[in-house]
Amino acid sequence: MKNVVITGSTKGIGLGLAKEFLKSSCTVFISGRNKDRLEHELVDLKNTFGKEKVAGGHYDVSDYAQVSSLWNTAVKEFGSVDVWINNAGIDNSILPYWELDSSEIGPVVNTNLTGMMYGSHVALKGMIAQGSGQIYNVDGYGSNDMMRTGFTVYGSTKRALRYFTESLTKEADGLSVQIGRISPGMVLTDLMIDGLRKLPTEQLEAIKAIYNIMADSVETVTSFLVEGILANTETGAKISWLTEEKIQERFSSEEYLGRDLFSRYGL
Numbered sequence: 001m002k003n004v005v006i007t008g009s010t011k012g013i014g015l016g017l018a019k020e021f022l023k024s025s026c027t028v029f030i031s032g033r034n035k036d037r038l039e040h041e042l043v044d045l046k047n048t049f050g051k052e053k054v055a056g057g058h059y060d061v062s063d064y065a066q067v068s069s070l071w072n073t074a075v076k077e078f079g080s081v082d083v084w085i086n087n088a089g090i091d092n093s094i095l096p097y098w099e100l101d102s103s104e105i106g107p108v109v110n111t112n113l114t115g116m117m118y119g120s121h122v123a124l125k126g127m128i129a130q131g132s133g134q135i136y137n138v139d140g141y142g143s144n145d146m147m148r149t150g151f152t153v154y155g156s157t158k159r160a161l162r163y164f165t166e167s168l169t170k171e172a173d174g175l176s177v178q179i180g181r182i183s184p185g186m187v188l189t190d191l192m193i194d195g196l197r198k199l200p201t202e203q204l205e206a207i208k209a210i211y212n213i214m215a216d217s218v219e220t221v222t223s224f225l226v227e228g229i230l231a232n233t234e235t236g237a238k239i240s241w242l243t244e245e246k247i248q249e250r251f252s253s254e255e256y257l258g259r260d261l262f263s264r265y266g267l
Contacts, residue, residue, distance in 0.1 A: 185242025
């Protein structure tokens, strides 16, 4: 059993991770910026897994003081934090960079990059003081240097996340804290589906063709990731769901070439 904190965990991959940790007898502190969604998920998780296993709070990771408060509250609730996962992230509209409204740039960078750095800073200081712990940062499109129109801002934050995590791993070598990355691959979240609905038909069909082969459900991916996190004992680990081997197998498999993951969403 471990005490786990997950930022951005009221929906999608974050919520999926929370549920899988709870299934593995861990205690989990969830967080998010949407108060109504947070309260709804807290009630649901407590009813399903037990009130003593779940806690949560409303925090904005782009505010350092709030991230510090998140750590302090989680420690007060559970006594310590064994695993801290920087999952909070937002996307921008899938548009060429020059067509993107400038108001979208700041929030993506502040949440995906600054928020991750704040979380790592707070958790690292706290875990050094308590003598142990693990910090994981969540990869996304762009962390592996892939590029696509409409993902310049988001992908830049994830590419920077990779550099930051690898650099911090070396800088913190010898400490009692393990640092790593988790890579979910392509996951069908509500946020992703909402973004696809806004695309022109031609672009949507092209993306669907790839996602039908490459994407998976939140439950499938998070179950694998949590198993890997709980088994890991090394710093610098990268726990990846969609490996190069899996990609190659899928592009030669009739099962994956014939999948239709989008009909249930009316796409």
